[in-house]
Amino acid sequence: MSTIKEIQTEITEDFAIFDDWMQKYEYLIDLGKELSPIDEQYKTEDNLIKGCQSRVWLHAEYTKGKIIYTADSDAIMTRGIIAVLINVLSGQSPSEIANAKLDFINKIGLKEQLSPTRANGLVSMIKQMKIYALAFNN
Amino acid sequence: MLDINKIRAQFPILNRKVNGKDLVYFDNGATTQKPQSVIDAEATYYANENSNVHRGVHFLSGLATDKFEETRNTVQAFIGAKHNHEIIFTKGTTDSINLVANGFRTLLNKGDEIIISEMEHHSNIVPWQMCCEISGATLKVIPLLDNGSLDMHEFDNLLSKNTKLVSVSHISNALGTVNDIETIIAKAHNFNAKVMIDGAQAASHVALDMQKLDADFYCFSAHKLFGPTGVGVLYGKEEILNVLPPYQGGGEMIKEVSFAKTTYACLPHKFEAGTPNISGVIAFKQAIDFITDLEIAEITKYEEELLKYATAEVLKIEGLKIYGTAAHKSGIISFNIEGLHPYDIGVIVDKMGVAIRTGHHCTQPIMDRFNIPGTARISLSVYNTKQEIDVCVKAIKKAKLMLS
Numbered sequence: 001m002s003t004i005k006e007i008q009t010e011i012t013e014d015f016a017i018f019d020d021w022m023q024k025y026e027y028l029i030d031l032g033k034e035l036s037p038i039d040e041q042y043k044t045e046d047n048l049i050k051g052c053q054s055r056v057w058l059h060a061e062y063t064k065g066k067i068i069y070t071a072d073s074d075a076i077m078t079r080g081i082i083a084v085l086i087n088v089l090s091g092q093s094p095s096e097i098a099n100a101k102l103d104f105i106n107k108i109g110l111k112e113q114l115s116p117t118r119a120n121g122l123v124s125m126i127k128q129m130k131i132y133a134l135a136f137n138n
Numbered sequence: 139m140l141d142i143n144k145i146r147a148q149f150p151i152l153n154r155k156v157n158g159k160d161l162v163y164f165d166n167g168a169t170t171q172k173p174q175s176v177i178d179a180e181a182t183y184y185a186n187e188n189s190n191v192h193r194g195v196h197f198l199s200g201l202a203t204d205k206f207e208e209t210r211n212t213v214q215a216f217i218g219a220k221h222n223h224e225i226i227f228t229k230g231t232t233d234s235i236n237l238v239a240n241g242f243r244t245l246l247n248k249g250d251e252i253i254i255s256e257m258e259h260h261s262n263i264v265p266w267q268m269c270c271e272i273s274g275a276t277l278k279v280i281p282l283l284d285n286g287s288l289d290m291h292e293f294d295n296l297l298s299k300n301t302k303l304v305s306v307s308h309i310s311n312a313l314g315t316v317n318d319i320e321t322i323i324a325k326a327h328n329f330n331a332k333v334m335i336d337g338a339q340a341a342s343h344v345a346l347d348m349q350k351l352d353a354d355f356y357c358f359s360a361h362k363l364f365g366p367t368g369v370g371v372l373y374g375k376e377e378i379l380n381v382l383p384p385y386q387g388g389g390e391m392i393k394e395v396s397f398a399k400t401t402y403a404c405l406p407h408k409f410e411a412g413t414p415n416i417s418g419v420i421a422f423k424q425a426i427d428f429i430t431d432l433e434i435a436e437i438t439k440y441e442e443e444l445l446k447y448a449t450a451e452v453l454k455i456e457g458l459k460i461y462g463t464a465a466h467k468s469g470i471i472s473f474n475i476e477g478l479h480p481y482d483i484g485v486i487v488d489k490m491g492v493a494i495r496t497g498h499h500c501t502q503p504i505m506d507r508f509n510i511p512g513t514a515r516i517s518l519s520v521y522n523t524k525q526e527i528d529v530c531v532k533a534i535k536k537a538k539l540m541l542s
């Protein structure tokens with residue numbers, strides 16, 4: 001398993017091949033479509049992260065010292081973002097997740113899209129992922 | 139006939155690029171852009187006229203006061219109010235509604251009823267909920283029909299001798315419906331109820347005449363009418379404003395202050411505590427002059443033409459559904475495309491320079507009514523063009539292609 005840092009470098013390289021926003025968005029949309037679905041039973045009010053516009057459900061499970069995240073959203077671009085975040089953080093240990101510095105967001109040139117605005121709920125999603133990490137760390 | 143190019147030339151922001159593309163600004167329901175005259179008036183005030191109003195005996199204070207009051211007279215003429223002291227300057231529509239709701243709660247008793255509608259903006263819902271909570275009055279809601287117009291039959295059923303106030307929007311910001319407020323006002327008055335109209339989406343689009351309309355309160359925001367942010371208007375009939383208790387206490391709004399008893403200033407100052415947004419109010423006059431120079435009837439006519447064109451063009455997009463199809467509509471098109479989330483549409487068209495709004499538009503009850511998470515919304519203004527509609531439609535089609 002690669003470290004969070006290594007995965008972020010990989011993602012940055014993946015996005016670097018695209019030279020315009022449209023290709024990047026299309027890639028993100030594809031990632032959104034491919035995101036493994038969350039188990040329907042976890043799409044509950046409790047697991048709902050209140051972003052402003054699109055709804056995001058996040059579920060976390062702790063097994064063998066690692067946290068496995070599954071998530072979903074009703075907006076496809078948000079699903080793409082979720083897919084990237086899960087790729088970075090899922091399967092890592094709680095302490096690594098809690099301490100992770102997510103610097104790929106600025107590097108992949110999708111700053112407006114991935115920046116922590118209220119609209120896409122990204123900031124709440126990262127916060128919630130870290131809260132799970134802190135909870136499982138104890 | 140309006141010369142749209144000449145109008146556009148007055149709005150510097152319309153020349154800018156967004157994401158490398160010419161800006162197509164279709165979020166006028168949220169706020170309109172500002173003409174150079176408004177921008178200049180703000181700067182001129184601070185460069186040449188800055189002084190507090192209604193206080194000093196010195197030259198500049200007199201000048202600022204005169205200009206401030208000139209805007210009040212301009213608003214009076216613009217909306218056909220009987221007296222200039224019936225025009226209260228506030229921070230905006232939200233502030234105006236809160237002012238009335240706050241005062242009204244002292245005039246209400248348990249068993250009294252307030253009627254609003256299902257299409258209201260949150261700012262015309264929450265203040266009344268707060269008012270009812272404190273006064274013990276009950277809030278009643280006129281439901282929506284499927285086409286996004288009010289169920290007037292149900293309105294008749296809700297009206298009773300308990301009804302003390304009806305507060306509805308003139309034009310819906312999320313659906314574009316133009317409500318038949320003349321009928322609503324007349325019916326409410328039959329029961330001696332007062333009527334407040336939220337004109338936030340109307341004042342820059344349709345002609346207003348308070349004396350003919352006979353509304354007891356009418357309010358709107360300067361920023362949706364080519365003016366500055368932080369300025370709003372509350373119109374109220376003199377006799378009602380006189381019995382409504384003041385909203386905020388402070389300077390300007392008093393006649394005499396002592397620890398034994400303070401008496402309040404007369405209208406409009408009773409409701410204008412503290413130093414107001416002087417530069418904004420002064421610049422607001424330029425915004426109204428801009429509209430008056432074009433003639434509001436011409437604006438209405440042109441926007442109707444744009445709406446008709448835009449509606450026909452977006453409906454050519456397969457799977458697109460418009461929410462709000464009432465017979466009488468203003469330049470607002472709220473839509474969804476089958477299988478797509480409005481948020482996704484919004485972020486992609488933005489990349490092509492097109493600014494539309496997505497989300498619930500501060501009208502969650504409407505979204506619940508139609509069982510949708512939100513809509514994408516095009517809202518038009520007088521400086522928009524058919525070419526811009528074409529660019530927008532193309533951008534939506536592209537988004538659809540990318541997302542499907």
Ligand SMILES: Cc1ncc(COP(=O)(O)O)c(C=O)c1O
Nearest residue numbers: 230231232259261307311338359
């Ligand atoms: C119908 C309606 N009412 C009230 C408001 C609130 O206006 P403001 O935010 O300027 O107070 C808006 C603005 O979006 C509106 O469209």
